[in-house]
Amino acid sequence: MRPRRIVLSLLALCVALSPACRGARGQTDLTLAGSTSIQPFADKWAEVFMETHPDYGVNVQGGGSSAGIQACRSGACQIGMSSRELKNDEKDLVEIVVARDGLAIIVHPSNPVRGAKVGEIKQIFAGDLRNWKLLGGPDRSITVVTREEGSGTRGAFQELVMGKTRIFKGAITQDSNGTVREIVAHDPYAVGFISLGLVNTQVKALDLDGASASEGHIRDGSYKLVRPFLFVSQGEPSGHAKDFIDFVLSPEGQELIKKAGLLTVR
Amino acid sequence: MGTVGRGARNRLERNDRLVRLALLVVAFSAVSVLLIITVFIIEQGTPIMFKYGLKSFLAGSSWYPSEKVFGLWPMIVGSIYVTLGAMVLGVPFGLACAIVLTEFSSKRVRGVIKPVVELLAGIPSVVYGFMGVVILVPFIRETFGGPGLSVLAASIILGIMILPTIISISVDSLQAIPPSYREGSIALGATKWQTVKMVLLPAARSGIIASVILGMGRAIGETMAVIMIAGNAASVPGSLLAPVRTLTSNIALEMGYAAGEHRQALFATGVILFVIIMVLNTVANVTASRMKGGRRG
Numbered sequence: 322m323r324p325r326r327i328v329l330s331l332l333a334l335c336v337a338l339s340p341a342c343r344g345a346r347g348q349t350d351l352t353l354a355g356s357t358s359i360q361p362f363a364d365k366w367a368e369v370f371m372e373t374h375p376d377y378g379v380n381v382q383g384g385g386s387s388a389g390i391q392a393c394r395s396g397a398c399q400i401g402m403s404s405r406e407l408k409n410d411e412k413d414l415v416e417i418v419v420a421r422d423g424l425a426i427i428v429h430p431s432n433p434v435r436g437a438k439v440g441e442i443k444q445i446f447a448g449d450l451r452n453w454k455l456l457g458g459p460d461r462s463i464t465v466v467t468r469e470e471g472s473g474t475r476g477a478f479q480e481l482v483m484g485k486t487r488i489f490k491g492a493i494t495q496d497s498n499g500t501v502r503e504i505v506a507h508d509p510y511a512v513g514f515i516s517l518g519l520v521n522t523q524v525k526a527l528d529l530d531g532a533s534a535s536e537g538h539i540r541d542g543s544y545k546l547v548r549p550f551l552f553v554s555q556g557e558p559s560g561h562a563k564d565f566i567d568f569v570l571s572p573e574g575q576e577l578i579k580k581a582g583l584l585t586v587r
Numbered sequence: 588m589g590t591v592g593r594g595a596r597n598r599l600e601r602n603d604r605l606v607r608l609a610l611l612v613v614a615f616s617a618v619s620v621l622l623i624i625t626v627f628i629i630e631q632g633t634p635i636m637f638k639y640g641l642k643s644f645l646a647g648s649s650w651y652p653s654e655k656v657f658g659l660w661p662m663i664v665g666s667i668y669v670t671l672g673a674m675v676l677g678v679p680f681g682l683a684c685a686i687v688l689t690e691f692s693s694k695r696v697r698g699v700i701k702p703v704v705e706l707l708a709g710i711p712s713v714v715y716g717f718m719g720v721v722i723l724v725p726f727i728r729e730t731f732g733g734p735g736l737s738v739l740a741a742s743i744i745l746g747i748m749i750l751p752t753i754i755s756i757s758v759d760s761l762q763a764i765p766p767s768y769r770e771g772s773i774a775l776g777a778t779k780w781q782t783v784k785m786v787l788l789p790a791a792r793s794g795i796i797a798s799v800i801l802g803m804g805r806a807i808g809e810t811m812a813v814i815m816i817a818g819n820a821a822s823v824p825g826s827l828l829a830p831v832r833t834l835t836s837n838i839a840l841e842m843g844y845a846a847g848e849h850r851q852a853l854f855a856t857g858v859i860l861f862v863i864i865m866v867l868n869t870v871a872n873v874t875a876s877r878m879k880g881g882r883r884g
Contacts, residue, residue, distance in 0.1 A: 357843075385844035464734040469819075470652045471844030487651060490661070490822035493736055493830050496814075496840050507725060508734060 351561040354382040355389015355402030356473050358498075358516060359550050362420065362578050363402060369577060370568050379565060386473045390414065393553050399562045401553040404473040405480065414553040419569050421584040423517030424477055424546035425526040425534045427502065429509040434458040436528030439545060443482050445512060448489025453510060465492040466501050466513035474498065477548040478514050518582025536584060550583070628861055632854035644855065650821040652841070652849040659856060661823045665738075665831040666807055666863075668824060669817065672742025673749055673806040678799055680746070681753030688754070689761040690783055701758065708751035716815030719744045724816055733828035736818030741831065744812055749802035756801065760794020761787060793874045800871040804864055810835040834860045 353363050360383045367379035384392070386403040390411055393401030407416055426442055428434060434456045437445075444450035445463055454460045467488050468475035479488070493511075495501045501513040506523035517534055520526050526534040532543035539547050552558075558566050568574050575585040636644045639657055647658020684704070688697050719740055728735030764787055772782040788795070810833075818830020819840055832840075838853050838860075845853055 385846075387844070387846055391846075469840045469844075470650075471841055471846075471849060473844075476653075487654075490649065491820050491829070493734055494819040494821065494832065494840065496843065503720075504734075504736070508728060511734065 350378045351400070351565055352380045352382065352398040353389075353400045353402055353552075354384050354392045354398040356386040356404035356550070357383040358404040358422065358473050359402040359420075362550070362581060362583065365577050365581070366565075366569050366574055369573075370565060373568075374564070377561060377564070385471065386476070390553060393555060396555070399554060400558070400565070403551040403553060404548060405476045406549065407551070407553065411553075414555060415557055417552045417554075417558070417566060417570075418549045418586050419552050419566070420550040420575075420578050420586060421539070421547055422550055423534055423536075423539050423544065423584065424474070424481065424514055424548060425517045425520045426512065426514050426529065426546075427505050427520060427524040427526055428512050429505060429507075430523070430525045431509050432458060432525065434527070436531065436533075439482060439529055442527075442529070443484075443486060446478075446483060446488050446492065447486050448491060459510075461510045464504075464508050464511040465489070466504050466511055467492040467494055468498075468501065468514075469494050469496045472496070474514065474516060478546075481546050481548070482514075520582075539584060547584075625861070628854055628857050631851060632856075632858035635848055635851040636855045636858070645859070648823065650837075652845070652852055655848060657848075657852045657855075659834070659837075659859065661821050662832050662834045662837045662856065663859065664823050665817075666833040666835070666860075668738050669741045669745060669813065669831060669833055670803055670806045672738060672827075673745035674799070674803060676742060676746030677749040677753060677802060677806075681750045681798075681802070682757055682795065684750070685754050685757035685761060686783055686788075688758050690779065690787070701755075704751050704754050707747070708755075712748065712809060712812040713815075715744050715748055716812035719812060719816035727828070731828055733826075734818060734830060736816055736830050737828045738817070738824050738831045739827040741813050741817040741833075742827075744816055745806045745809060748809060748812065749805050752802045752805055753798045756798035757791070757795050760791040760798070763794070764790045793877050797871050797875040800867055800874065804867045804871070807833075807860070807863060807867070808835060810839050814839055834863075 353367075360381060363381045367381050371377055371379055382398070386405050389398070389401035390403055390407070391401075392398045393414060401414070403416075404422070407414065426437070432453070434453060437456055441450060441456060446465060446467065448465070450456075451462050452460065453463055465488075468478075475488075493504065495504065495513075498515040498519050501515050502519060502521070502524055505511045505513045512527075517526070517539075520534070528534070529544060529546065532538040532545075534544055534546075538544035552566060552569070554562055557563075570587055572587070575587050579585050635657070639655075644657055644659060645663065646660050647656070648660045649656050649658045650661060684700075688700060692700070723740050723743060724735035726735075727733070727737060727740055731739075768786055768790055769782060772786045773779075777785065813833050814836045817833065817836060819832045819836050820830040821832045821837070822829075824831045834856050837856050841849070841853060
């Protein structure tokens with residue numbers, strides 16, 4: 322009897338597990354996937370949206386900008402999230418700018434250097450400018466901190482600052498905004514780049530070309546490092562997707578991200 | 588009565604066969620998992636190696652996957668540096684500890700120290716990494732300069748992480764030496780240290796070598812702690828204080844967003860790691876089995 326019981330319970334386990342996976346998917350009406358930079362804000366939107374619309378299920382997934390755009394095209398999700406501009410071969414999708422995010426160049430608060438030209442930042446990350454002295458700081462070599470290949474934040478930095486120039490190989494590489502900030506907060510000679518919304522008192526954001534990293538300077542165009550947060554969909558969004566996007570763009574939805582340090586679009 | 592007895596017996600035999608079959612399936616599932624992993628990694632990882640040329644893949648010094656430049660040389664060198672560093676720190680320390688535990692300490696001291704050393708193995712690697720970030724990295728930065736996230740930091744933390752492996756296997760192989768070896772040596776007038784140096788260490792040699800190789804495997808395979816403290820720059824480090832990226836960090840760091848050829852290149856990184864670890868394990872198994880054979884003879 323006993324071996325049969327084992328076989329039976331194994332079978333029961335298989336049967337019990339398979340509909341569990343299906344069930345979770347069945348309850349979701351709307352799926353968003355893509356940029357991990359947008360994900361925390363999309364989670365917030367989804368949470369508040371579902372409070373006011375209890376009959377909706379909104380599921381937010383990460384995966385990165387490129388994966389999100391792919392998923393949107395293949396129909397795996399209704400809305401893709403991208404924290405970089407669409408490439409030419411992706412332009413067939415409809416894009417909606419839902420927020421904008423500044424990119425801050427951060428240093429240790431004790432660093433006497435207050436600002437730099439974008440060109441100088443480019444030289445630092447290219448590995449050509451290696452000492453703080455050349456920027457009016459102490460005679461110490463610069464610890465350059467960057468993000469890993471494939472990251473949307475690195476992609477935006479590459480596009481906005483570096484252009485075709487490569488970030489040099491000796492740069493310390495971290496896989497999240499948080500760890501970049503952590504390193505810069507503890508190393509008096511480090512420099513890195515993170516999302517403007519994540520700058521806190523542990524680090525100092527440099528002025529670029531004379532403009533401080535503030536909302537006003539981003540709005541009047543004098544602070545240049547800004548990237549869009551995009552929602553993309555196949556064709557004009559309709560049904561659930563449209564309701565959700567309308568909420569995101571409403572004053573209530575925009576207020577949520579303003580509190581989190583992002584720039585509103587309305 | 589007789590027929591009923593035979594029926595019950597038949598049923599028992601059938602159950603026996605069923606159990607044996609079930610156990611066989613379980614045993615083979617472990618083997619097949621290894622097989623699936625091997626096939627999967629090789630199938631995913633090798634095409635890109637041949638597409639861009641094995642030589643440029645292994646010896647190329649630049650890693651820019653978004654521009655389709657895949658050179659793993661800095662990571663291969665990085666893994667070797669960090670592992671060697673861990674060996675330089677961990678092996679003498681671990682061996683010394685093993686000798687003290689088996690030859691120069693009372694049973695009571697051994698009863699305290701050995702379990703504590705084995706507890707070291709149970710600490711999750713993320714905790715080692717965290718300790719490294721909070722204590723070791725600032726210390727290195729303030730004492731020696733540089734960013735602190737470096738070959739040195741990774742070597743020290745890995746050196747500590749491999750201690751339990753080296754100590755416990757070395758202790759086992761030292762304890763396995765027949766008492767007659769020690770007695771004979773002492774009877775010939777050798778001191779305790781001479782006995783250790785000239786009789787016991789040579790006798791336990793293959794066990795000690797196996798412990799070193801297993802420690803090496805652990806150091807090469809470690810990922811989490813290394814990502815946190817090594818700095819992960821994809822360049823061949825110019826000094827002990829420069830940041831370094833290992834093969835394992837390369838995979839874990841970029842897995843999140845990798846797609847297409849970038850993803851395949853990470854699988855190729857896995858293939859190389861796989862080959863290195865297979866070689867190390869085989870060497871360890873061979874030396875360990877030679878150790879057993881030697882003792883019997």
